[in-house]
Amino acid sequence: MRKGWVISILLAAACGGSSSSNTSGGGGGGGGTTTCTAANATATTTVSMANTAYAPGCMKVxxxxxxxxxxxxxxxHTVTTDAGQAESFNSGAINPNATFSHTFATAGTIKIHCNFHSTMHLTVIVQ
Structure with a gap:
C-alpha cells in the first residue's frame, strides 16, 4: 500500500507544475512554448482575466x-505593455468585475503583462 502511495506522489511531482508559463512569447495562460503568430492567434475583441491568466493569451486584431x-x-489585474512596444499603455488596477478597453492604433506585435502577476502574459498581433 505504501509503495503505491509513494509512486503516486512521484508521478504527480513529475507531471505537476504550472503549465501557464510562457517562455517564448506565445500565448500565456495556455501553457507553454508555442510562439504566437497570426496563423495561430485568436481573432477576438474581448480578453478575460481569470485564474491569473489572460484568455486568450495569443490574439489578433x-x-x-x-x-x-x-x-x-x-x-x-493590470493590462500593461512590455517595454519597447509599438504602443505603450497601462490600465492601472482593474478590480474584479471591472473592464478596461484599449484601441490598438499601430500595426505590429504588442506584448502585454500584468504588473501584479508575473505569470500573466498576452501577445496581441495588430494587422
Missing part, C-alpha cells in the same frame, strides 16, 4: 480595433 479586457478573477 485589425488596426483601429477596440479590445475590452474583463476582470473575471477574484483579484485585481
Amino acid at each position: 485589425a488596426v483601429g480595433t477596440t479590445v475590452t479586457f474583463s476582470n473575471d478573477d477574484v483579484m485585481a
